[in-house]
Amino acid sequence: MRKPFVAGNWKMNTDTHTSVNLARRVASDSSELVGHNITVAVFPPFVYLHSVAQAVSASNIAVGAQDVYFEPKGAFTGEISASMLKDIGCIYTLCGHSERRHVIGETDELINKKVAASISGGLLPILCVGELLSERDASKTEEVVTRQLKNGLAGLSTEKVSAVTIAYEPVWAIGTGRTATSQQAQEVHDIVRKLLAEMYDSELAEETRILYGGSVTPGNSAELMSQPDVDGLLVGGASLNADDFLAIIRSAA
Ligand code: PGA
Numbered sequence: 001m002r003k004p005f006v007a008g009n010w011k012m013n014t015d016t017h018t019s020v021n022l023a024r025r026v027a028s029d030s031s032e033l034v035g036h037n038i039t040v041a042v043f044p045p046f047v048y049l050h051s052v053a054q055a056v057s058a059s060n061i062a063v064g065a066q067d068v069y070f071e072p073k074g075a076f077t078g079e080i081s082a083s084m085l086k087d088i089g090c091i092y093t094l095c096g097h098s099e100r101r102h103v104i105g106e107t108d109e110l111i112n113k114k115v116a117a118s119i120s121g122g123l124l125p126i127l128c129v130g131e132l133l134s135e136r137d138a139s140k141t142e143e144v145v146t147r148q149l150k151n152g153l154a155g156l157s158t159e160k161v162s163a164v165t166i167a168y169e170p171v172w173a174i175g176t177g178r179t180a181t182s183q184q185a186q187e188v189h190d191i192v193r194k195l196l197a198e199m200y201d202s203e204l205a206e207e208t209r210i211l212y213g214g215s216v217t218p219g220n221s222a223e224l225m226s227q228p229d230v231d232g233l234l235v236g237g238a239s240l241n242a243d244d245f246l247a248i249i250r251s252a253a
Helices: 016-029 046-055 082-087 098-104 108-120 133-137 141-152 182-199 202-207 221-225 242-252
Strands: 005-009 039-043 062-065 092-095 124-129 165-168 210-213 232-235
Touching: 005 210, 005 242, 016 039, 016 046, 016 242, 039 092, 046 062, 082 108, 092 108, 108 124, 108 141, 124 141, 133 141, 141 182, 165 182, 182 202, 182 210, 182 221, 221 232, 221 242, 232 242
Parallel strands: 005 039, 005 232, 039 062, 062 092, 092 124, 124 165, 165 210, 210 232
Antiparallel strands: none
């Protein structure tokens, strides 16, 4: 049984005060669900990670970083290592989020190094994959997602990949208000799970959680979660509103 997983990606939002308040509110109001029935994690900006991690340390909600660098330490100005993240209480990392691929220009090769470094550093990476609208329109969704998954996990053993969560986030659905239908999500999640079985084994494929992301709201979360291969949700905009995020958590639990 795959435990549902709801993750809130705050992106470049919040401040000292709102980050801690939002995390506290989510932790306290979801305390009866989190742990047993569902995994919940929030992904604040780097500068607020430490205070958020401290604010929720007595709760069951986890904290993750929106990015990580693959080198352990040294002359890499501006970058943050897995061991630093672990040191301040992070559990998860996001690797290959579409904004990092398409706004910052990260490649599959760099993302693969970040996934590997997260695992070696004792963190649990969420590898994000997803096609552009032009790729969907050209019927290239399967090809793109297959390439991103194979390259993102290249060189990793089955044991290492068991630390990984996959997030399918069609780029055209992120921050646009245009959610994939639950059938569109299910179709791609099924492709991802079959691919994991092919690349590793059926046990790993059955155990790996595959999240959907892209304009998830309290209004569509239950329908998305009703699909057999949708194991959780990666929520952007709606995770900045405690009531909305809590409603999504409840619908997924
Ligand atoms: P959104 O973002 O929910 O605002 O569409 C999702 C994401 O980018 O993870």
